[in-house]
Amino acid sequence: MDEATTQKKDIILNAAIKVFAEKGYYSSRTLDISNEAGVAYGSLYHYFRSKDDILMSIFQERWNLLIAKVRQVREQGSGPEEQLGMVIDFIFRSYRQNPDLLKVMIMDVPRLDKFYNPENWKLYNLFFRGLMEIFHEGQEQGVFAADVSPILATIIMHGAVDATIRQYVYNPEFNKEEFPVEEARGQIMMVLRRGFSKKVEGEKS
């Protein structure tokens, strides 16, 4: 794949992200995408097999970035708490840089039938596995509570971040001024840090 091709694919992908974010995958027409991208709509099919394929490409490209980030964070070697914080930071920064992309990732990707194939699940779970490993290390180092399952911890973390971004993206009654992204990010970190930390003195078991 030469560079020109890669560039054109990116133009189309970015146009698709914008269009999907605005109307939703199923309400978006390929014509909308080609218009937004400024290419003839037949051209989409030079670069992608189908409309589905475009959405899957968005997922894969983005998700690989996320996985790379997790890997980079892990190799860089600070403490488990800091590592989780860096991943969460990365996600929130991604949202600020390109809210449309996260909107698509959260809302459209998981609702596409074709998304649910083994290959994607493998990719999907790769990210969680990275987080789980960080958490597990934290447990071994005594930073995180031993009675919390790494799987659940990961899901909770991801769910908290995901739900927060959803509020930003969709809820018109959500007061974005009162809650700047940084504030939200800080609170989530705080709650999770506490939630994941070792048994609190005097806790009812």
Place this chain on the structure above:
Amino acid sequence: MDEATTQKKDIILNAAIKVFAEKGYYSSRTLDISNEAGVAYGSLYHYFRSKDDILMSIFQERWNLLIAKVRQVREQGSGPEEQLGMVIDFIFRSYRQNPDLLKVMIMDVPRLDKFYNPENWKLYNLFFRGLMEIFHEGQEQGVFAADVSPILATIIMHGAVDATIRQYVYNPEFNKEEFPVEEARGQIMMVLRRGFSKKVEGEKS
């Protein structure tokens, strides 16, 4: 609306829930719904204005139940921790009773354009407001940390539960045997209780 009408609407709604859960809203045809419900094609349109209207009715009926639950929990008057626990329990029990319903609520409802109207947001936020009030009371009673925003706390809680159920619903690699629903519910409760509790001794701010 007489009883017979209510019954018929429920039959259709339940059929729709099953069909939507299986194929997703956009991939479900109205014919599938009428077949599943065992009624004639056109009958759907006696009871609902459109396919959209069916999905919106599912949301509204279900969400009103959730709001009613929150209200009931609040009136019944145990401590804030117990109250939040009861709501979470209710959601997990709902999932066990009717996983399809939750699947539709989580995956299909939020992706429908028409969902995003003021009336629905009002309903939607009514639930969060109830949770927020519980949390706020907990703060006043010194049970929950004062430096956590009730809004964020609510979102985190909801996100955690939602994400967990998503795993049950979709992730084929998620080991449901290892994690029975009760286990997941217990762990979430534990993490949140810790995460929401007062500042831990010696916490880095």
Place this chain on the structure above:
Amino acid sequence: MDEATTQKKDIILNAAIKVFAEKGYYSSRTLDISNEAGVAYGSLYHYFRSKDDILMSIFQERWNLLIAKVRQVREQGSGPEEQLGMVIDFIFRSYRQNPDLLKVMIMDVPRLDKFYNPENWKLYNLFFRGLMEIFHEGQEQGVFAADVSPILATIIMHGAVDATIRQYVYNPEFNKEEFPVEEARGQIMMVLRRGFSKKVEGEKS
């Protein structure tokens, strides 16, 4: 057919006239008619075989009135000019009394496939035959020009009246104040009287 039945049929027919006039036959639903008539929509089918049948009944009832009028005018025995004038008067008066009815007669009846059956044509042409006979008598008495075909004369007369009423009914730019119905009627009469009268002195043949 007892009296109660006849009355109910008339109620339905009048409702249908109103609805058809407003929305056109094909855009009118049987439900609209039953609502307008204040009866259950199943009831329409007690009194009429079908929606088509309702429109045909409107035509037949009305057209028989027209034919009766022509017969009455002929029996009453004034001169041919006066007789034609009376028929035209009758039509204009009908329009003033019930514009909706004429609207339906002119616009909806002739566009229904089922209208074109031998029985209706017979009825339809009965009216024209009456007019033709009047005209023919006028020719024999030397009142109307002998070189005008009674058939054409009749068609022209009918077309002129019909087109004028159409303007009243539909054309929003047609100035109804400037042209009260009586004025229009008078002018048509004048033009036709002249047009049908014997060859003008010095006419180019």
Place this chain on the structure above:
Amino acid sequence: MDEATTQKKDIILNAAIKVFAEKGYYSSRTLDISNEAGVAYGSLYHYFRSKDDILMSIFQERWNLLIAKVRQVREQGSGPEEQLGMVIDFIFRSYRQNPDLLKVMIMDVPRLDKFYNPENWKLYNLFFRGLMEIFHEGQEQGVFAADVSPILATIIMHGAVDATIRQYVYNPEFNKEEFPVEEARGQIMMVLRRGFSKKVEGEKS
């Protein structure tokens, strides 16, 4: 709009005219039109927005021709009588060349809800205005009677022609052999000439 597009639109339009003339607008299916045109189903919607749009295009194209004809006749500058004769001739000739077209114009166009919009009325009345001006000139030149309103004169003329063509098109009992089109046209001209001419000697006012 390039030439190929124009050609394809014309093919579809002509097919639609044929189908509409045969079955009436509402009884014609879009599939019938595409079959008749020999194009794919969906192609209709490349060239026209909707079925309605096809009918409106037929009206507009045809009516612009009529208006152009009136303009041409006026510029060409013969006497008012001749000018009106030429317009009537044009209409009758149109009927002979393409009876289906006139059928659609007379029967289907005026019964479509969407026909009644300001834009169409403007177009519609442009034709009448042209005729009225001819008539008015005739009055000033002393050829036509001063006591006849140009508006009514125009309507009568149009109604007479329209009603005659209707007979040809629809009435199975109308004897077309006895009345060839030329004969009808001649008689109408004669009646109108007389009807529009100056007060006849000895006329009752």
Place this chain on the structure above:
DNA sequence: AATGAATGAGGTTTCATTCAT
């Protein structure tokens, strides 16, 4: 590679009519 006209399967919705109550 790029274009966009052409395709046609498939979906939602309408609505006249039936018929059990």
Place this chain on the structure above:
DNA sequence: GATGAATGAAACCTCATTCAT
């Protein structure tokens, strides 16, 4: 006679995808 829930055929239109240029 009166009702209106139930029926399901049929219609319009959309839109992803193909393919000749």
